[in-house]
Amino acid sequence: MSKDILGKALLDYLKLExxxxxxxxxxxxxxxxxxxSYMFRNFEQMPYLEQTALKNCKGTVLDIGCGAGSHSLYLQDKGFLVTGLDKSPGAIEVCKERGLLKTLNNNFLNLRDQKYDTLLMLMNGIGIAGKLKNLDQYLNQMKKLLHSNGQVLLDSSDILYMYESDDEDGGYWIPQDVDYYGEVTFTMSYKNEDSxxxxxxxxxxxxxxxxxxFNGFECEMLIQGPNDDYLARLTLM
Known part of the structure; x- marks a missing residue:
């Protein structure tokens, strides 16, 4: 997203434009x-799944894909030492303007020499892996960034239901050119500009x-959401 569609939109909203x-x-x-407006929601406006994740944070926190910083700001207000990470320069500018004290404008895979107690990946933050074949690489990066007693809190969704067939015999129809049904390609548009x-x-x-x-984590489900979504906690074995 080299055009930083998200960042431009968030800045416009912040500046009342x-x-x-x-x-x-x-x-x-x-x-x-x-x-x-959803990117600027407060704690009371967040889904229960997100509220639960924030309540389960501990120690130093890295908020991966922090966007407008709503999760980070809540944690900061609660006394956590939290860092907001986003590869969108505009998003990071918004976070700073909103009062977030620690930010990183970088790609998650580029981080080195830092350790955290909690890696927070909300709003399907694990989505940044892009493809299932990349998941091992991201999990290994998480291991490098965690203290030995640290945790990863992430949410995602099982979107198999979106491939349900209309045939009377039911079943699912998944395109043959898809390696895994959860792999999706997006574009974003804002003010006549496309990512x-x-x-x-x-x-x-x-x-x-x-x-x-496979990558040395214990994985537990903390919440099963109402829309085939879930909140999971990963801890090192």
């Missing part, structure tokens, strides 16, 4: 809307648990 929302297109379905296509991963819990175990 809001006129429209981000529109997303994906290989899954028709156009959808990402309301900018480059980017890959995003939705991973079902059992697949995540197998990958986590």
């Amino acid at each position: 809001y006129t429209e929302d981000i529109v997303t297109q994906s290989t899954l379905d028709e156009a959808d809307v990402l309301p900018l 480059e296509p980017f890959d995003w991963l939705y991973v079902d819990f059992n697949t995540l648990k197998r990958a986590a175990s």
Whole structure:
């Protein structure tokens, strides 16, 4: 997303120049809307799954893909030493303007020589892996960034239901050119400007648990959400 569509939109909203929302297109379905106001929600406006994740944070926290910083700011207000990480320069500028004290404008895989007690990956933060084949690389990076007693808190969704067949005999129809049904390609549009296509991963819990175990993590489900979503905790074996 070299055009930083998200960052531009968040900055407009912060500066009271809001006129429209981000529109997303994906290989899954028709156009959808990402309301900018949702990125600025407070704790009471967050889904129960996110609230639970924030309540389970401990120690030093890295908020991966922090966006407008709503999760980070809540934790900072609660006394946590939290760092907001986002590769969007605009998003990081918004976080700073909103009062977040520690930020990193970088790619998650580029981080070195830092250790945290909690890695926080909300709003399907594990999606940054893009493809299932990349999941091992991201899990190994998590291991490098965690203290020995640290944890990863992440949410994702099992989107198999989106491939349900309309046939009377039921079943699922998954395109043959897809390696794993949770792999989706998105574009974002804002004010007549389009992002480059980017890959995003939705991973079902059992697949995540197998990958986590292979890479030296215990994986437990903390919450099963109402929409095939879940909150998981990963800890080092």
